[in-house]
Amino acid sequence: MSGQVLVFQLLNGIGIGMIYFLLSVGLTMIFGLMRFVNFAHGALYLVAAYAAYVVSQATGSMLWALLFGPLAAALLAVVAERLLLRHTYAMPHEAQILITFAVALIVQEGVILVFDPLAKNVPVPDFLSGIVFLGPFVYPAYRLAVVAVSAAVAVLLWFALERTRFGAILRAGSESTEMVSLLGIDVHRVFLGAFALGGALAGLAGALAAPLRGVEPFMGLEALGIAFVVVVVGGIGSFTGALLGGLLIGVVQSVMSSLWPEGARLMIYGAMALVLLVRPAGLMGRA
């Protein structure tokens, strides 16, 4: 394989990695804040992708879909938090895992019930349906736009976490929830806000991914698997970790599909095992 192709696979991997980052950052954020593993995270991605499908069918516009997808996911996250999840904060991890897993199951079956189990196409918006020439290579304009949007969201999110009051509370909360509540802040409202934000981010990933890979009811489970790998590699609870982990996994997957195609998928887990051996807490995690 020529060096040029390798460079291109690298760039393509960064593109994939940015979506993986969006997918995972909500999961890691919620864990960092309240030590809560959300197995329903993939379901949020799923719901947003279907919302994008419905909206783009109804309006013919992908832009509306990009707005409603994350909204639908955030709404689901908020409803789940109010009705169910907050009752489990005091319970052991196992209970939280099982409850969120059950929510994921219900959402998945619900999607099949409302739609049907067949895969559906979500068209790429017309103005992004072309391809872009990058030197000797071509790249779909839509994928480029996805990378741009993800990067913009990453920057915005970083600002929100570092420079706003809400971000400060989130960061403080991940150090010590007691401290935050001692400061007179309603922790439960913070938690709710974190769930809404995490849901919206997973939803954005789902809505952006819908035109790339279509929608089908089992896409949430697959997304969850990838998000776990990213989070474990990056270190649970770390924003930078999610970014690095997402990019690393994306690049490994893309480069490997040229070097050793049949092992591309296996190598994701290989990379994870390697990171765990060298840095058990993940790239950016604290032991």
Place this chain on the structure above:
Amino acid sequence: MMRRRTLFGASAGMLAVPSLARAQGGQLQVAGVYSLSGTFANVGDLLNKGTQWAFEHYGNAAGQRINYTLLDDQGDPGRAVRRVQEAMGQGVKHIVGCTTSAIALAVAKEVHARGGVYIHMAGADEATGSECNRASFRWPGASFTAINATVRPFIERNANAKRWYTITGQYVFGESLLTNLKSVLQDAGHQHIGNSYHSLSEREYSGYITAAISARPDVLAICNFGNQTLDVLRQAVSFGMKRNVKIVVPWSTGLDQFQAWGPDICEGVYFGVNYWHGVEAPGNRVVQQVVRQKTNGTTNYLQACGWAVAQMLVEGANKAGSTEIPALIRALEGLSYEGPTGTELIRAEDHQVIKDYYLMLGKARSAMRDPADFAEVVAGTKAFQPPERTGCRMT
């Protein structure tokens, strides 16, 4: 302990599934094995409907009233075998249908061992090859057919497109497609310049597609099945591959996949399909009419498949004048009937149905006469491995 056991007894009584009555005079018990829940629910439901409607349409086989029961395997081949064991233990001998090849191959063994007959629509070559048996019959053409009935006519029409690149699912079925494709290319003197394997659970193909583009092929062939076919073609088109590369999808389920892609993706792409609603044939008209009555829609491959396995059972029994298994199997071997793709023949040597497989070319949105008119039939070919080369040794 007593209390618990009575509790158990009560609940089990409540749960007792209406047992499949023994086959009685004047009634023929037929069971269909499909997945209505689980990962394969997407195909199971449509297949089952096709079978159910066919049995409703025919009503009787060899003068016996057909009583059709569904065995839902929930996408779990283990459960499929278990439910077949159970049904056959209750006297059912006539089994049809499958949702995956794993299910078909296992059920075929089970039905054969228990002295029944099984008609299915597995895609695996092994079904009428190394794993064939006296009790099992298969309707669709498999990988040899899919490649030979698409690639050969494609080459006739595109003699200059000599450099082929393949993206292949690294599993038994994908490998079979690839092996057959390579030998056809060798025959034709065309070049196979590269292949990318992907795994059965891959969803992101941009890496493979980039590798394909940089190999500068004339033709890209996609050798896999199901949702993966949807994804690879969608992503290949999004990378602009249609500009200077011809794309061939030898194994497609046709209409339902075309609907999932939409005309913009399908236009100019070659597809291989086992069934197409637009084909003029008396058998096809019957299926079309019933499906239109039921759904007000156009028949797709899955419904046609479900229909065909049921039709074969009925036609075989009518010819035998009996539903007794040995007579039925003898009647099915060599049976010719008007099926969904025209006149179809059940080959005695390996129990494969010899029928047309179509090469189709996707139409532009503007050229579509109705919402289901996604593609035109370029060629219909009966391309089957000669029986002595299938590896089938009848037992």
Place this chain on the structure above:
Amino acid sequence: MSAFREGGRFPDASTVGIAATLVALPFVLPSVTLASEVLVFSVAALSCAFLLGMVGLLSFGQGLFFGIGAYVSAVLLKDHGLATLPAVAIAAGASAIGAGLIALLAVRRHGVYFVMLTLAFAQMGYFAMLALNHVTGGENGLTGVPRPPLLAGMGALSGSEAIYAFLAVLAFAAYLLVQRVGASPFGSVLRAIRQNEPRAEALGYDVRRFKVAAFALAGLLAGLAGAMHTVFLGFAPPNVIELEMSERLLIMAIIGGAGAPGAAFVGAGFYVVMADWLSTLWPRWLMLIGFLLIAIVLFLRDGLWGGAAAALHRLRGRGHG
């Protein structure tokens, strides 16, 4: 009643109860094959319940060891002409070794990390099965696995009833094994680890080694269940090693309640029979299972078994002792 949680005697009343249930099951359920399926999954769920109830380890990866057991036994029976009993024993042993090796890596992490690791390894097993398709049959599975005599020279294992009897003996053996371990000093250490890991460590126990041993034992049980699955069906389908299998086993264990070995049998029986029945009523029955799971986690922490035990307790008027 909750032998995992508090330690129990061996054998006790539940041992007799399980034996009686195993004998009664094929007569109570609509078919012998359904009863056989219950047994297979009972042993598999026992593996999950043992880890969770005794050691406090939640594993999303027991399907991997179930799959190893299923494939190893299928290959031994089909290609190497082994008798049934040695094939089953070797398959269970192979799963135990596999589980031990994975545990060496996985027990380096705690809590949520551990759960995610088991899930990732389960995924990896699925890819390995596909990559080794010349051995495993890939997506077609391994069909036509023979059912030779239990030991060379004995009569063939034929007929649903004979198979059920064989599976019932194995399931009972698995139950006895787990109960025996629960009542042993080894079991007490595992319980101590669950209740307070740092304290167990401070007492001088090599916690990691105990966890690895427990994980290997759970692997043995899951592998045994996998081999039973192969013998039962004469077939090793590809989904035995899918992630969905791991999830299913865990759901069964949770529904039953991870408090006692018998609970796993109740959970598996409930799930298998319910799935069989509900799926004839409504294809989206998994949704109901989801709601049930939520209800159990919120209101019935010790599952059906724990709930029944508590109800029994109250009925006997022992109050809140």
